[in-house]
Amino acid sequence: MKIEAADLFTKHIAYSKFEDLDNKTIKNLKKFLLDTIGVGIAGSTGANLTELKKVAKSWSNGSECTILGSWENYSRDATTLINAYQIHCLEFDCIHEGAVVHPMAAILSSLLAHCEELNNSGHYTNGKDFLISLALGVDIASYLGICARGELKFFRPATASGFGAVAALSKMQKFSMEEIHNALGIMYSQTCGNMQSHVEGVPILGLQVGFNAKAALASMDLTKAGFPGPKRVFNGEYGYFKLIENDNYDMTYLQENIGKAWMIDQLAHKPFPSGRLTHGLVHAIKDLKLKHGLNKDDIESIECYVPPGVYKLVARPIIDNLTTNYSKLCAKFVGASFMIHDHLNIETFTEKKYLNNKDTLNFAKKIIIIKNGKLDQKVLSPQKFIITLVNESKIEINLDHVYGHPKVPLSEKEYLEKFSKCCFSSTKKINKNQINTMIDFIFNLENKVNVIDFFKII
Numbered sequence: 001m002k003i004e005a006a007d008l009f010t011k012h013i014a015y016s017k018f019e020d021l022d023n024k025t026i027k028n029l030k031k032f033l034l035d036t037i038g039v040g041i042a043g044s045t046g047a048n049l050t051e052l053k054k055v056a057k058s059w060s061n062g063s064e065c066t067i068l069g070s071w072e073n074y075s076r077d078a079t080t081l082i083n084a085y086q087i088h089c090l091e092f093d094c095i096h097e098g099a100v101v102h103p104m105a106a107i108l109s110s111l112l113a114h115c116e117e118l119n120n121s122g123h124y125t126n127g128k129d130f131l132i133s134l135a136l137g138v139d140i141a142s143y144l145g146i147c148a149r150g151e152l153k154f155f156r157p158a159t160a161s162g163f164g165a166v167a168a169l170s171k172m173q174k175f176s177m178e179e180i181h182n183a184l185g186i187m188y189s190q191t192c193g194n195m196q197s198h199v200e201g202v203p204i205l206g207l208q209v210g211f212n213a214k215a216a217l218a219s220m221d222l223t224k225a226g227f228p229g230p231k232r233v234f235n236g237e238y239g240y241f242k243l244i245e246n247d248n249y250d251m252t253y254l255q256e257n258i259g260k261a262w263m264i265d266q267l268a269h270k271p272f273p274s275g276r277l278t279h280g281l282v283h284a285i286k287d288l289k290l291k292h293g294l295n296k297d298d299i300e301s302i303e304c305y306v307p308p309g310v311y312k313l314v315a316r317p318i319i320d321n322l323t324t325n326y327s328k329l330c331a332k333f334v335g336a337s338f339m340i341h342d343h344l345n346i347e348t349f350t351e352k353k354y355l356n357n358k359d360t361l362n363f364a365k366k367i368i369i370i371k372n373g374k375l376d377q378k379v380l381s382p383q384k385f386i387i388t389l390v391n392e393s394k395i396e397i398n399l400d401h402v403y404g405h406p407k408v409p410l411s412e413k414e415y416l417e418k419f420s421k422c423c424f425s426s427t428k429k430i431n432k433n434q435i436n437t438m439i440d441f442i443f444n445l446e447n448k449v450n451v452i453d454f455f456k457i458i
Helices: 005-015 023-045 049-059 076-089 104-120 127-147 156-172 177-188 196-200 204-224 252-257 276-290 308-314 324-328 331-341 358-364 412-424 432-443 451-456
Strands: 299-306 367-371 383-389 394-399
Touching: 005 127, 005 156, 005 177, 005 252, 023 076, 023 104, 023 127, 023 412, 023 432, 049 076, 076 104, 076 204, 104 127, 104 156, 104 204, 104 451, 127 156, 127 252, 156 177, 156 204, 177 204, 196 204, 276 299, 276 308, 276 331, 276 383, 276 394, 299 331, 308 331, 308 367, 324 331, 331 358, 331 367, 412 432, 432 451
Parallel strands: 299 367
Antiparallel strands: 299 383, 383 394
């Protein structure tokens, strides 16, 4: 009989403890927690938030939990939905590349809201409990993604991360193994999110993460109430792997590494607020500028040889009237904009002076994206770039890992600068002293008696 993934996950969630985390893993947890809070704060400027808040408030009244960036108070479920959307809507949140999962948006939004709910009833969550819950959430979401072998048809940052959120909440609630199993099963009945929104580049893409984050809280609530869920959640006849991942999966890495390798150690930063699959081209252009001293007028063409998954998702053409969401997932625009302006920030994808820039659109015509059919559908690298110069000489750039990956990481200075820039983009002004206090709070989180004291900083 095949091993059921839910059994492996349930045991891992139930028996793991903070003391199992080494110093490197704890540091990475705090580093990516800080990053996720930052992009969530910056996401307070995201598209259609006025409409989202209006609708979310109509679904559930309440003011017990806090929205990042605006620091408004909404109900637990509304806050979870909005914060998850804000964390992902700018395409700025961290990713596990091997899993093709942005795990933190669903996990952190639901976990923060639950901790605020507990705080309001007089129950404090200490930093150690919070960090092990976060680690387990990232583990389950990422291991699920690693098991999958085929192309994405469902949006894995939503589907897999919903289970990650359930894992984190289950640990926080100190659920028994039977309760964890039930919670995972109940989550599966609510799992949603497809790739059509990605293809069309519409804002509902990020909201799919929020739907699953909110569903994770419902799964916790129903489990606490004694509601049972299916047990063969992932490997059953109609389980997650069969339906969501096209029955194309391999559990070998999961079976050999769960409880040994913490997935938070494998996360990659996103240095730029665009689809991660566009970052390889930016990395190459960055090298052309810094290592070769080239500018737009030196270059005749850039041929980009990329894996099939990268080609499928970001090789889209430049179109008239580029929208924010479409442009973030258009490698030609992203690369060209970086070449012309020497930066990629939030405004690059929101302001017409960047979206309609003639130099950017003209340079984009020089970029040719070619599918390397010899590579696996799922991998993000290697990527090869052949640059033909106007003098007819050629430069070849080969990338095994893209800037932001653990093997090509952001320095501490770089990721702290990213956090500060995100905070300065907040809809409600945050000063430098508050930013430094937030950084100090997160970097000392394991010693905090109540993690929700974080919200007192603003």
